[in-house]
Amino acid sequence: MQAKTISIIGLGRLGASVGLALKQAAVPAQIVGHDKDNKAGQKAKELGAVDSLKWNLAEAVAVADILIVAVPPSQLLDTLNVVGGHVQEHAVILDTLPLKGPGLQWARQNLRRGHYVGASPVLAADSLTDSREGLAAAHARLFQQSVICLMPSPAAEPKAVETAVNLGAALGAQPFFIDPVEYDALVEGVETLPGLMAAALFQAVTRSVGWRDVLRFAGAPFALMTLPLRDGADLGHLALQDRQATTRWLDALLEELQALRRLVAAGDGDLLRATVEELSLEREKWLRDRARNEWNEADRQEVEVPGFAAQLFGFRPRNKVGGK
Numbered sequence: 001m002q003a004k005t006i007s008i009i010g011l012g013r014l015g016a017s018v019g020l021a022l023k024q025a026a027v028p029a030q031i032v033g034h035d036k037d038n039k040a041g042q043k044a045k046e047l048g049a050v051d052s053l054k055w056n057l058a059e060a061v062a063v064a065d066i067l068i069v070a071v072p073p074s075q076l077l078d079t080l081n082v083v084g085g086h087v088q089e090h091a092v093i094l095d096t097l098p099l100k101g102p103g104l105q106w107a108r109q110n111l112r113r114g115h116y117v118g119a120s121p122v123l124a125a126d127s128l129t130d131s132r133e134g135l136a137a138a139h140a141r142l143f144q145q146s147v148i149c150l151m152p153s154p155a156a157e158p159k160a161v162e163t164a165v166n167l168g169a170a171l172g173a174q175p176f177f178i179d180p181v182e183y184d185a186l187v188e189g190v191e192t193l194p195g196l197m198a199a200a201l202f203q204a205v206t207r208s209v210g211w212r213d214v215l216r217f218a219g220a221p222f223a224l225m226t227l228p229l230r231d232g233a234d235l236g237h238l239a240l241q242d243r244q245a246t247t248r249w250l251d252a253l254l255e256e257l258q259a260l261r262r263l264v265a266a267g268d269g270d271l272l273r274a275t276v277e278e279l280s281l282e283r284e285k286w287l288r289d290r291a292r293n294e295w296n297e298a299d300r301q302e303v304e305v306p307g308f309a310a311q312l313f314g315f316r317p318r319n320k321v322g323g324k
Contacts, residue, residue, distance in 0.1 A: 003029055003065035003092075003163075009057065009079060011035040011044035014096060014121070015070035016138035018171065019049030024140040025170040034060035036075070043135050061086040066163065067114070069095045073102075073234045073241075080106045087114040092160045094119040094167070098191045099241050100151045100180040107153045115160035118151035118180055120187075121173055125290035131227055144172035145293045151180040174293065185245040188238070193249045195228035195235040202226045 006022065006029050008015045019031050033050030034057055035041040041053045054060035061067060061083050071079050076097055083093060084106075091114040095103040100118035107116035121143045130137050148168035152161045165175045205214055205222075228235065239246050263272040289295065 005030045005032055005063050006066045006068065007032045007034065007054070007060045007064035008050060008068045008070060009034050009060060009083075010070035010072070010075075011040050011049065012070065012072075012134050013137045013142075015068065016044045016047060016049040016135055017140065017142035018068055018070065018096075018121070019044065020047065020138060020140035021143065021171045022167075023048060027170055029065075032060055032063060036071075040135065044138075047135065047138065049138065057082050058086045062088070064088065064091055066167065067091055067093045069093065069097075069103075071097075072231075073097055073099070073237045076102055077106060081110070083114075084110045084112070087111075089113045091115070092117060092156075092163045094164055096120060098187055099184045099238060101184050101241060104151065104153055104180050107155070111153070111155070115156040116153040117156055117161060117164040118149075118153075119164055119168070120149040120151075120183075121168065121171055122146045122149065124172075125287060125293075128287070128290070131224060133230060141172065143168075145291070146173050147176040147293065148173040149176050149178055149183060151178060151183060184242050185248075188242055188245040189249045189252075192235065192238045192246055193253060195231065196239060196246075196250065197253065198226040198228040199232075199235070202229060 006027070008019050008031065011019075011033050012035075015033070015035075019033065022029075022031060030052070031050045032052055032054055033041055033044055034054050035044070038055065041050075041055070044050055045053055054063070057079070065088065067083065067087060069076070069079055069083070076095070080095075080103065087093060093107075093111075093114050093116045095116070095118055097103065098120065100120070103116070103118055124142060124144045124146045127137075127139075127142055148164075148171065150161070150164055150168070152164065168175050201222075205211055205218075208214060260272070260275075263275065
């Protein structure tokens with residue numbers, strides 16, 4: 001089976017970047033796009049992220065051999081319900097949302113055709129501090145030298161999983177298999193928690209005396225710290241997907257804030273400076289590790305990357321993936 005058509009549902013930063021990366025990799029397939037916002041879809045086409053647009057979601061789903069769902073979290077289940085009724089029997093469905101539990105549950109309960117694979121491409125290190133939004137921040141190297149986390153449905157055929165691995169390779173990302181429950185619990189700490197921190201910070205400032213003057217003087221640190229609030233509707237949706245994990249992360253954050261508060265209240269400048277300097281060095285090391293994408297994992301998977309016609313669209317033999 002060779003995939004002739006890849007459909008991308010949701011043409012924001014992530015979806016458009018996937019299209020641009022596939023174009024840059026010269027994958028031999030027609031790339032079809034769909035977005036609820038017709039203007040966003042047209043802009044993505046002008047950028048070259050897709051070859052054509054389908055304004056009707058069902059039509060975009062029906063033509064796909066590989067279907068990439070990159071909609072906001074609040075639109076996921078409605079989108080997947082359309083997918084279930086129109087997806088082709090052989091199609092591989094990749095859901096790229098931050099949390100995998102909702103999509104996998106939907107696939108177990110509703111998917112009768114196609115092969116569902118939870119997939120989270122991780123941004124390249126040099127894109128982490130890009131504060132631009134939407135299509136303005138889309139580019140072909142958004143996932144280069146990074147990883148793509150894969151959490152396939154138990155019902156997905158091995159060949160469908162291999163297709164997901166190979167699509168990640170086309171994006172420039174190394175596959176990383178992880179249990180979806182573990183993944184969601186961890187991601188709440190790095191995706192949801194920053195948004196809740198932003199909400200708390202903004203609310204603390206706006207409830208303070210003279211808050212209008214405070215906001216008049218606020219600069220880049222405050223603007224960047226509160227940046228996650230731009231996705232406010234989806235933030236609440238994500239926070240409630242795994243309430244236990246979210247509350248554990250909030251408790252851990254509160255403990256750290258209390259520890260810092262004690263140092264400030266005690267006027268312990270030496271310990272406070274040492275603590276912050278150590279954390280600053282740890283952050284720099286993390287960014288260097290992210291840029292190199294080298295984590296010293298003994299069981300790191302090596303993925304052979306043959307020509308894209310055979311690799312991405314011809315389903316490679318299973319023993320080509322991870323040495324198995």
